[in-house]
Amino acid sequence: MYINKEIEPADDVVELIVNSVDILDGDILVIAQKIISKQEGQTVDLSSITPSLLAEGISSQYQKDPRVVELILRESKKIVRMRNGIIIVETNHGFVCANAGIDESNVPNGYATLLPKNPDASAKSIQKKVFDKTKKSVAVIIADTFGRPFRMGQTNSAIGISGITPILDYTGTLDSFNNVLRVTAIAVADEICGAAELVMKKTTKCPVTIIRGYDFSNNSCSVDTLIRPEHNDLFR
Amino acid sequence: MYINKEIEPADDVVELIVNSVDILDGDILVIAQKIISKQEGQTVDLSSITPSLLAEGISSQYQKDPRVVELILRESKKIVRMRNGIIIVETNHGFVCANAGIDESNVPNGYATLLPKNPDASAKSIQKKVFDKTKKSVAVIIADTFGRPFRMGQTNSAIGISGITPILDYTGTLDSFNNVLRVTAIAVADEICGAAELVMKKTTKCPVTIIRGYDFSNNSCSVDTLIRPEHNDLFR
Numbered sequence: 001m002y003i004n005k006e007i008e009p010a011d012d013v014v015e016l017i018v019n020s021v022d023i024l025d026g027d028i029l030v031i032a033q034k035i036i037s038k039q040e041g042q043t044v045d046l047s048s049i050t051p052s053l054l055a056e057g058i059s060s061q062y063q064k065d066p067r068v069v070e071l072i073l074r075e076s077k078k079i080v081r082m083r084n085g086i087i088i089v090e091t092n093h094g095f096v097c098a099n100a101g102i103d104e105s106n107v108p109n110g111y112a113t114l115l116p117k118n119p120d121a122s123a124k125s126i127q128k129k130v131f132d133k134t135k136k137s138v139a140v141i142i143a144d145t146f147g148r149p150f151r152m153g154q155t156n157s158a159i160g161i162s163g164i165t166p167i168l169d170y171t172g173t174l175d176s177f178n179n180v181l182r183v184t185a186i187a188v189a190d191e192i193c194g195a196a197e198l199v200m201k202k203t204t205k206c207p208v209t210i211i212r213g214y215d216f217s218n219n220s221c222s223v224d225t226l227i228r229p230e231h232n233d234l235f236r
Numbered sequence: 237m238y239i240n241k242e243i244e245p246a247d248d249v250v251e252l253i254v255n256s257v258d259i260l261d262g263d264i265l266v267i268a269q270k271i272i273s274k275q276e277g278q279t280v281d282l283s284s285i286t287p288s289l290l291a292e293g294i295s296s297q298y299q300k301d302p303r304v305v306e307l308i309l310r311e312s313k314k315i316v317r318m319r320n321g322i323i324i325v326e327t328n329h330g331f332v333c334a335n336a337g338i339d340e341s342n343v344p345n346g347y348a349t350l351l352p353k354n355p356d357a358s359a360k361s362i363q364k365k366v367f368d369k370t371k372k373s374v375a376v377i378i379a380d381t382f383g384r385p386f387r388m389g390q391t392n393s394a395i396g397i398s399g400i401t402p403i404l405d406y407t408g409t410l411d412s413f414n415n416v417l418r419v420t421a422i423a424v425a426d427e428i429c430g431a432a433e434l435v436m437k438k439t440t441k442c443p444v445t446i447i448r449g450y451d452f453s454n455n456s457c458s459v460d461t462l463i464r465p466e467h468n469d470l471f472r
Contacts, residue, residue: 006412095386105411108413145420145422148384149464150471152423153422153426155427156422187389191431192434195427198428205412227387228386235386
């Protein structure tokens with residue numbers, strides 16, 4: 001779905017969505033994090049940021065703007081890896097990603113966007129507004145592109161969820177030989193974000209994609225389900 | 237696409253595919269690794285495997301069948317992590333995944349499947365056979381479900397590729413503010429596998445999915461492009 005304007009805090013994102021496409025019951029709206037961040041005022045004027053000495057120190061090693069490093073530190077619980085010019089952190093939400101999801105693309109020079117403060121709440125609010133305007137029950141996933149260990153290239157991943165169970169768990173079901181499947185839990189929310197990314201692309205003004213006709217369940221709907229606890233992570 | 241038989245080495249997978257669906261130019265066929273492994277005779281009778289002392293030792297700690305551990309070791313270049321009952325290896329192909337992709341589901345009790353020996357070659361051979369039978373030019377991706385650090389749940393990932401460039405690189409292109417996008421390279425092959433998984437599901441007999449209408453490029457087509465070199469990996 002194309003939106004031909006730069007999103008600002010005064011915009012009503014749901015109004016823009018429902019005006020440009022017919023919504024059906026059971027649709028999954030995948031929305032690029034960037035427009036949610038812009039609408040929620042998470043765009044930062046870098047000239048307003050005074051870097052700490054730590055941010056200055058890191059930026060001296062990393063060829064990054066010290067004000068951006070300062071934002072990365074503020075948005076993070078901990079630094080997970082810092083090497084080869086790359087800073088991987090655990091964000092305050094719990095996502096492990098580069099630069100705390102802070103991004104200087106698709107904003108004017110001298111600005112950066114932060115991730116939404118509470119992406120699950122953002123998704124829930126959009127879901128509710130869609131229902132209020134259209135009387136259609138949809139699921140909403142807010143997506144960002146994250147890199148990953150072991151594999152090159154980024155993929156779109158869910159950072160906020162409402163109305164869809166993010167993991168489809170096959171544990172205990174039977175395979176075609178009547179063996180019990182032991183450990184297969186599919187992160188369908190991330191696969192849906194990936195499918196949506198194929199349509200959105202990065203440089204077009206297409207920040208919302210509808211996934212239609214996918215049968216999903218709807219309980220325990222938080223992106224926290226997708227965050228691997230540190231004690232259960234062999235790579236932190 | 238449903239295939240109502242257990243695949244065996246005598247089967248012609250491409251014949252089964254082209255008999256059950258009309259193929260169009262530009263289709264992307266995503267094929268579950270399991271049927272390729274079965275067709276290529278990569279199903280192992282565990283009673284034929286004599287575990288090494290190392291495999292016996294590991295299995296004594298890990299509550300795994302020592303014959304399966306032996307297969308994991310044979311299929312791997314190195315053990316990347318071994319903890320909490322989980323064995324993450326780098327396979328002989330270079331994939332970092334649990335158990336070297338060896339799997340006891342959807343095979344008779346007492347058997348296990350290995351990954352295809354050369355999944356790129358498998359994909360290329362299928363692509364060529366599809367063309368020979370239908371005169372349609374398609375891309376082929378062989379997919380398996382891998383877990384990942386930081387996030388719960390598995391996602392479908394490409395393990396063999398022919399006819400599609402797996403990474404779409406935006407480096408140097410301009411965003412909507414005419415800033416140069418610095419580092420955005422999207423692993424579209426993995427996103428396509430994820431999209432296909434949403435259709436395949438695990439317990440149905442649907443091992444092939446067609447992704448239609450996605451505009452992709454076709455050069456430098458090897459899954460090796462998706463394998464992050466160790467020197468470039470902060471998590472190995």
